[in-house]
Amino acid sequence: MRIELPKETERLGAVLIHGIQKVFELESGLETDLERPGNGLMIQRMPYEAENEIEKRMAIVIPMRNERIKLVEGVLTGIPNQCLTFIVSNSSRSPVDRFAIEKDAFERFARFTSKQIVLVHQKDPCLAEACRAAGYTAILDEKDGLIKSGKAEGMILAKLLVSLSGCRYIGFIDADNYFPGSVLEYVREYAAGFFIGKSNYIMVRISWHSKPKIIDDGLFFAKWGRTSRQTNHFLNMFIAAYTGFETDIIKTGNAGEHAMTMDLALTLDYSSGYSIEPNHFINIFERFGGLGGKSLSEEIIEKHVQIFQIESRNPHLHNVGKGEGHVEEMTCGAFQVISQSPLCPENIKKKLQQEIAVMQQEFPNSVKPVDYYPSLSGINETAFMEAIREQPYADVIQKCYKRKI
Numbered sequence: 542m543r544i545e546l547p548k549e550t551e552r553l554g555a556v557l558i559h560g561i562q563k564v565f566e567l568e569s570g571l572e573t574d575l576e577r578p579g580n581g582l583m584i585q586r587m588p589y590e591a592e593n594e595i596e597k598r599m600a601i602v603i604p605m606r607n608e609r610i611k612l613v614e615g616v617l618t619g620i621p622n623q624c625l626t627f628i629v630s631n632s633s634r635s636p637v638d639r640f641a642i643e644k645d646a647f648e649r650f651a652r653f654t655s656k657q658i659v660l661v662h663q664k665d666p667c668l669a670e671a672c673r674a675a676g677y678t679a680i681l682d683e684k685d686g687l688i689k690s691g692k693a694e695g696m697i698l699a700k701l702l703v704s705l706s707g708c709r710y711i712g713f714i715d716a717d718n719y720f721p722g723s724v725l726e727y728v729r730e731y732a733a734g735f736f737i738g739k740s741n742y743i744m745v746r747i748s749w750h751s752k753p754k755i756i757d758d759g760l761f762f763a764k765w766g767r768t769s770r771q772t773n774h775f776l777n778m779f780i781a782a783y784t785g786f787e788t789d790i791i792k793t794g795n796a797g798e799h800a801m802t803m804d805l806a807l808t809l810d811y812s813s814g815y816s817i818e819p820n821h822f823i824n825i826f827e828r829f830g831g832l833g834g835k836s837l838s839e840e841i842i843e844k845h846v847q848i849f850q851i852e853s854r855n856p857h858l859h860n861v862g863k864g865e866g867h868v869e870e871m872t873c874g875a876f877q878v879i880s881q882s883p884l885c886p887e888n889i890k891k892k893l894q895q896e897i898a899v900m901q902q903e904f905p906n907s908v909k910p911v912d913y914y915p916s917l918s919g920i921n922e923t924a925f926m927e928a929i930r931e932q933p934y935a936d937v938i939q940k941c942y943k944r945k946i
């Protein structure tokens with residue numbers, strides 16, 4: 542891959558937020574290939590070997606709930622074989638056991654491709670028990686004792702499993718993506734961020750080049766949806782309130798497609814549902830921004846947290862028929878986590894609360910309070926591993942876990 546280096550960077554304490562980077566080539570050859578002179582200083586080449594080395598240490602997580610299997614198979618096709626793949630499904634088990642059908646299809650896919658796929662169901666009682674044994678009960682439902690529904694809760698579970706596998710990096714890819722080529726591109730862009738980054742705490746977020754829509758019988762390549770426009774706007778206002786300079790640096794407030802080093806993944810606190818992605822920014826500001834009189838550890842100041850935002854080249858086409866109130870649920874989740882931060886400036890908080898109140902009236906079923914979950918640092922991994930040892934999905938994890946300890 543050949544990619545532009547960040548042209549601008551905003552700094553907030555130990556957090557470096559890099560501006561959007563364009564991709565110039567999806568594949569730029571091998572390490573030994575000679576470069577012609579004139580390669581600009583602002584463009585970085587990531588040779589294939591370097592990309593491959595990073596991907597061998599990267600787990601890709603697919604959160605899914607009642608998606609069409611054909612779509613998910615397409616997503617699996619786009620994930621390089623060297624990445625360990627985790628699918629966390631929250632699909633319904635009755636009246637039709639959709640998970641059983643998924644299991645059958647993905648196991649077959651894994652056999653055909655020799656791909657290492659770990660498939661789990663979010664409501665597996667054994668996984669809830671393992672969370673309990675590991676001392677991480679925040680994501681469990683008080684009523685039935687199982688892991689709560691929600692994309693964020695599935696992602697947190699995945700982080701736990703990936704941590705056991707000893708992978709250094711974790712990347713997320715939604716299951717409802719129509720283009721396998723764009724999936725491969727996202728993985729390469731994650732690798733490029735880790736390749737360029739100089740810290741143990743790196744996050745890479747994808748900004749879609751375009752989302753094709755059919756308008757008046759023609760294709761229109763839209764760049765921004767309403768939710769991301771608004772989320773980005775308020776996150777930028779948040780930064781500007783502290784730096785004193787207006788900015789438009791954040792372009793990926795809602796990025797479902799994102800990756801991070803496991804060091805960062807295990808440090809962050811999380812929030813529920815679709816608010817998890819915008820909350821990454823807020824939580825990173827809270828913990829590493831040095832704001833509100835909070836002093837930072839020497840280690841963090843020295844190393845920084847680096848956030849890369851990479852603009853993908855493939856159009857992004859996903860399943861858009863997710864029903865009434867879906868957009869509002871996402872927008873509201875973002876507004877809630879921004880406005881509820883103790884660091885949120887008063888004027889921004891007020892504006893957001895007004896917007897939330899309007900959405901609450903219009904879509905009372907979609908707007909729910911956000912739950913907050915503590916970080917995974919300090920969980921008892923040995924107890925978790927012990928609790929899932931007998932499960933079929935533990936096989937791959939266990940092999941990797943042994944390498945880790």
Ligand code: GDP
Binds near residue numbers: 603
């Ligand atoms: P959008 O793309 O942002 O509009 O959101 P989607 O509804 O497509 O959700 C993003 C991804 O999260 C998709 O792959 C969904 O199947 C998945 N997802 C949604 N809810 C859950 C859940 O409760 N658990 C898990 N594991 N995944 C979920």
Ligand code: CO
Binds near residue numbers: 715859
């Ligand atoms: Co989607």
